[in-house]
Amino acid sequence: MYKIAKMNKIAPAGLKHFTDKYEFTDSLSDASGLILRSQHIHDEKFGENLLAIARAGTGVNNIPLERCADEGICVFNTPGGNSNSVKELVLAGLLMASRKIPSAIRWTADLKDDPDMASKVEKGKSKFKGGEIAGKTLGVIGLGAVGSRISNAVTALGMHVVGYDAYLSPRTALHLDPTIKLAPDIKTVMRKADFITIHVPGNDKTRNLVGEEEIAAMKPGAVLMNYSRAFVCDEDAVVKALDEGRISRYVTDFATEKTLGHEGVITTPHLGASTKEAEDNCALMAADELMDFIENGNAVHAVNFPDADLGPMNGDMRIAVMTKGIKAPVDTVIRALNNIEIDAVAGGAKGDYGYVLVSTKTPFEYIPKISGCIRCRVIAEMED
Known part of the structure; x- marks a missing residue:
């Protein structure tokens, strides 16, 4: 068990x-x-x-x-x-920013019990006049599972899309609408887009990915949307750009002290996957x-390790080897297991770490010492 x-x-x-x-x-x-x-x-x-x-x-x-x-x-x-859940929230963010919906809702709610409510609504609605998203350009930074879905969805709504992804997979590229343009770098996306949405992993490499230089490249009055992690955007630079009127809105799914409550910020409480x-x-x-x-x-x-997939067990035994600091973990493991008849092997390296999965139907008595091995596991089918 x-x-x-x-x-x-x-x-x-x-x-x-x-x-x-x-x-x-x-x-x-x-x-x-x-x-x-x-x-x-x-x-x-x-x-x-x-x-x-x-x-x-x-x-x-x-x-x-x-x-x-x-x-x-x-x-x-x-x-x-x-990804579909996040896509739908981003679509809501687009519409909230373009039509000033949150501000309009708050203003209208304050008119409750006002005897002159109907008249004030008609006179005051002009202050919330927005723009349509059709015909505008959405810049998408990160074209993975979420970014690609959003790109295709807004294309169907009449928007143009320009995207950037440093690690765009061929499989994802094949599923993108053919009208979507790919940019060579982030600043190109910033210069071309009326709205920018960010969908990259949150890690040290993407910390402050969008900073002063990137924001300075944005169209005047553009909207920046962050659905990755708060730290992906330099929030000091974002607030400064809002205060100076260089960008019109910052839409984020992450509440922080620096941005929460700012007039130009629309914040949701991490609802992306909710x-x-x-x-x-x-x-x-x-x-x-x-x-x-x-x-x-x-x-x-x-x-944190490379993928390896040999499908379900089928009367075989498997040796799973994790390594560190080995340039060619598959070759290293195969050479070390020269006393075992190998039927199939999968694995590779990801950075310093390797994972190798070996299948055999030949009984063996021992596993030799493997260079750089972190963990070695023999897997046999569990009886029902």
Whole structure:
């Protein structure tokens, strides 16, 4: 029986998805897997049995990725599981900013019980005159699962799209509307767009990705939207640009002291993935990732190790090897296992870390010492 620890409120659909080979525990010390959402676990101590952590969501800045890798713990996220939910919120943000909807709602609410309400509404509505999004240009920074969905959706609404992604995958590119233009850098997006929306991972590389120089390149009066993480935008530069009238609105899903309450800021309380459908999708994906890794050794949507997938076990045994500092982990592992007849192999390297999954149907007595090995695991099918 495998034990799964859980943190945060995980959607019941995901918890029910675990088979009867699993039971839940409140202790990390004896768990084989951990499923969580946004719980901050940088200071947590993990037990020696912990094999994997699955984040039911996309951002993993709440997890100590490098420490987990050094301890042989594979971290997964669920890309695409909440992409439709975020897409719909971004569409709402576009319309809120272009039509001044939040300000109009607040102003109208203040007229309650005013005997002259009807007259004031007709006289006062002109101050909230906005613009249509059709015919305008949306700049999309980050064309992953969320950014690509948004790009296609606004194209259908009559907008033009210019996008930038330093790591655009061929698969994503094939699914983009053919009218979408790709820019060579962020500043080009800023110069061309009336609205800019950001969808990049939140990590040290993207901290202050949009700063003074990028904001200075924006069209006068443009709208900046941040649905990645608060720190992806230099908030001092954002507030300064708002105060100087260089940008008209900052729409963000992250409440911070610097921006909350500012007249030009529209803030929602991290609602991007807050739909039942998104929570169910992410929890189901996270459960599948944990079970597949624990039972089959397959790593799909791994964050701190490369992916490796040999499909379900089929009467074979598997050797799962995690390495650090090895340039060619697959070759290294194959050479080390020269006493074993290998039927299939998958894996590779991600930065300094490697993951190699080997399948064999030949019984073996021992596993030789493997250079740079962090963790080595022999996986056999569990009897029902």
